[in-house]
Amino acid sequence: MFGFLLRNVFHGRKIITASSSYMLFNNEPSISRLSNALRFFETSAHCQSFTASYLIKKLGFSQESALKLSKHVLFKTPEKPDSVISFLEEKDDKAVKVLQRSPFIISYDLNSYVTPNFNILLENGVPKSNIINAFYLYPNTFLTNSDYFKEIVNKVKERGFNPLEFKFLLAVAVVTKNSKSNWESKFDVYKKWGLSEKQIWEAFLKYPCVMEASQDKIAKTMEFLINTMGIEPSAIANQGSVIGRSLEKLIVPRGLFVQDLISNGLAIKFTLSSLFDISEQLFVKRFVYRFEDKVPELLKLYKQKVDVAVGGKYKTQRIHRTFPWLF
Template identity: 45%
Template sequence: MFNPSVFSRLSHDVMNNSCSRPLISLTVRFISKSSSDPSQSFVVAYLKDKLGFSPESAMAADKYLLFKTPEKPDSVLEFLQKHGFSKTQIEKIIKVRPGLLYSNAEKTLLPKLQFFQSRGVSSPELIKILFYNPKVLTRSLEKKIIPCFNQLSNLLQSDYNAVKAIKRYPFLTSCPLDVYMLPNISFLRDNGVPESNIISMFICHPRSFVVNPDTFKEIVKEVKEMGFDPLLPKFLFAVVVFRKISKPAIERKFEVYKKWGWSEKEIWEAFRLYPGVVESSEEKIAGIMDFLVNEMGFESLLLANQPFVLARSLEKRIVPRGLFAQDLLSKGLIKSFGLSALFNTSEKVFVERFVNRYEDKAAELLSLYKEKMNLAVGGKYRSSYS
């Protein structure tokens, strides 16, 4: 059913994605210098004393840095501190992009921060974005950053959506979108995927769209051949799952389900109902199955028919709600319960349906529910299955 070469190439893309690799050699374009005793250079001493570099890291960066006085690098460090970056964040940013120490902070760095803030990025959000992708600070504002952001904003139909996507995958601000992203989106359109579905899924999973177009096309074709309807959101969900998870990882998760009595056919049927059945870790899958089957008494194959439950948090939803429902059952307040009613409702709906509804018969129910929450998060279920 599946072409192993798709996943082989996919793994290669993930490991070699140029958008995600902060390479000093590609960033710093300064002439290397020689020194009879590099361990004694001003740069080495500065990086060690000011930024806590190890001797090895300082000497490696020293090959690319030429400053002999502290004024320029001091101004950069003070600028970053002034704008909310912690000492640890600054140290890691400079290790990845040592060339920043040559920057004119007010002329080249400040306008970039101001641009993102003008588009709706808060200061804490901006710090996180730049920490994970400091390459942005070395790019041209006019030639690279603004065109890239505008392109993303036009695609997602608002600055707000563009910011949401960048927050989830900061490397969007430095990726060649024309190469890695736009061809993939165009291919989805050609296959009948609605624009609204593309936008929604891209905002939630932007990294899944940044991949070699040939690999992406093969994944889309595989999903289509499985019978997924391109008009439904589930189609793109399946594409994202296969983009994120390698074939060997999927096979390992299949083995976990098989240990609980699911056949290969039943696993694929569950996948068609809810592609997220292969998103959770093997440990989480085993933990959910164990609790629901052995603790709650559900039939294993019932979960194959309602696989959505495998996406829920074991600690925050499944265990506390399950234990609470068992208490209601033992008190005679309810006669039965189903997976959907227990685990596929919001917290507000669950409390209204299972807690407040019986308040007049058992006033202590809310406290009991909170007790189950604490047990799940801090007790044996956390240590066993988290």
Template identity: 30%
Template sequence: MGGTGTGLVLVIQKTIFYSDVNPTASRFSIPFSQVKTHDFLNEAEAKELAHKNPMQVCLLDPSLKQTSITFNKWVMGNTSLYVLTNTWNSVVKNNQLEKGVMVQLWSFRIAKLKIHSQIEVATMSALLKAEKERRMGKSEYYSNSRRLVSAFESMIFSIFKSQVFIRNGSFILPTCAKNVSFSRPIALLLVRYESGIAENEQPFKISYLINTIGLSPQSAFSVSKKLHFETSQQPDTVISFFNNHGFSRTQIRDIVQKWPASLLCNPEKTLLPKLQFFYSKRISGSQLLRILSSNPDSFRRSLDNCIIPNFNSFKEFTRCGDDQVFLAYKNYSDVLSRNFQSIVAPNIAILKEYGVPESNIMVELVVHPRAYAVSPDKFSRTVEQVKKMGFNPSKRRFLTALQAFLQTSKSTWEKKFDLLNQWGWSNEVVLSAFEKYPRFMMFSEKKITTIMSFFVHTMGWKSLDIANRPVILSYSLERRIIPRCSVLQALLSKGLIKKFSVCLVLEYTEKAFLQRFVTPYEDPYILKLYEQKLGLSE
């Protein structure tokens, strides 16, 4: 582990599994057992992944389309794997990847990147679009686009030298070049940018943002427009401050992306007092760093005039703990930037008039504060609507239903009714399911469709079976439903178990499920099947 990582390296050749093309997962798994070599990572990258800090990398597909994607390392029990996540679905769609297709993932790094040259990586899509228009007969694009595409191909060829061929705008790697056909493996190329970019080849700011902060070229170009610095002295001071207080490289990158001006602030005056205040509240260090990196808004606010009074006001108003105030801030930054009580007080009064227990209200305010920061008129109409549906104001389910209505637009609500109607649910059945588990109407149409499809088409259920237990729609198809149902079917076929309730089994914790249905049988096939369906061993 931790080689130099230079040159073209084959990371893995594998057959696409369902888990790799499932749209609800949006991930490509790279099990350690199938990795050709780990030397495509350098020492710094390996260390970042070991500390659970994912990397943002560039992925090139055979059409030369560039996708910014997250490369991470997962450790689950005794099994480890790399994963490409977040934007993987777009790669699947663009290349029409399907289960059973053979894929190669290659890695290389570019030592020098000319951000402002005509063949910069950020303009790949534009070059290819111009070439496509030229082929469609728009002759005015011919001269310039053909010259640029040829220059781009020359650059790529110079990077790969004899290791890659280019034919009709597509990469053909050595293992595929002898027999170019539709059955050849699809090659995907993982790109990292070396830190040694010559200063005279691009603006200093962009070089710094790429090499020191870890931004992608596109993000670096965008962020650079909001900053002005000619030396690294001040940004280095800020980065050093963040490092000394435990922020990871990924967290620092996230802060800079969301708040570029952070690189030019005086950390001792702007950042330190706020961290000291939050630490004085005994908020977990890891939780504090995680929330502040995902939402650095409080760093920009006045400690004495804004953060402290609003922190104390929210805590007194909701009677919650210090850590819960911060949880509310994570979900809604106005908690610390405005007087939250004055925003929601009219709506709280409305709920009390309807008999909603104050204890229930305060719990929901901490977990879902944004839902209550709406106009009193809209809030009042929605509360009345939920009451007319038969929800009991004294139950927590009343507030969940209220949240579903407040956070779901009318058009989205109608689309979900239409979707469920297509699965054979009448409007009455939809409303009945909503009364049982109102949260399911906040799930995406994609999530609902994929889970319904699995149980109806794969498990042979009737769609109305799910309407009777709509909580099933809350589970992860990838991480819970498919792995557990596969194990249960295998145990049934072996005669090791008799009838069981799938709904009950799905409610088990991971530990309880393993103890009840995997560990006792000491069957290597069952364990391997479970790990395979989880994407841990393919």
């Protein structure tokens, strides 16, 4: 609305034609609208300046980050953000870290959103320490409508998740992020790659991350593991944590590299977890340095696989070999 009004006042660097100008500036409603528009911009500029200053002084943001963020998170006075910080500090000493991670929380009415959801979890036997850690990791989850949040918590319990385990909260966070249609679409992707509904639910119970990844990520990961590495769908379901790993940075380079080791006649036993759930340092130690005496220049070969994986340069090809040593 305001942009339209101002475009009618100015055209490039020139003021609009005399007759139009006369009509605009001698028309009471137009003057009123222009005045309101200018006041709006002045107020917004003031709020943005105050917000940026608050973020820098209270939360330790850099000036650049604070100015960028203040375009999206605005408040006129310190009362509301101060109350948010006070609320979080009552729960734990990680208040500033939470707000640095998700600063938009500072503009919410926590009494309407977060507090009721905290209480719902406590009533369902979730340890307070777990709730605080989950809030630090998944703050968006706690900004869900309380009635809907309660429904999700009940569904997660019904699926067999233990409220005493942190995985319970991870499952709540994952379900909260998915709409019904999105959830069903992800199920369809897994089914396309050979998993039954029962296997998918069992995988979710063990590894909630299997439903956190996007449909595209799930499809590409399943395609690589099944078509390129020859891994059975059931093995993926049993060790579903692999779905949460980066395809280009981790799954593809390690998968291609291990294939080359096997092609060189090395009998390697591994699980998906032992291959993809370990640190880069440990992977290099177990799979690169360990076999360097048998296959020269392995580190160079591994780095080549990393380069191939970047940007999806690798080609997915169906192979006729499975890995019987997967257990």
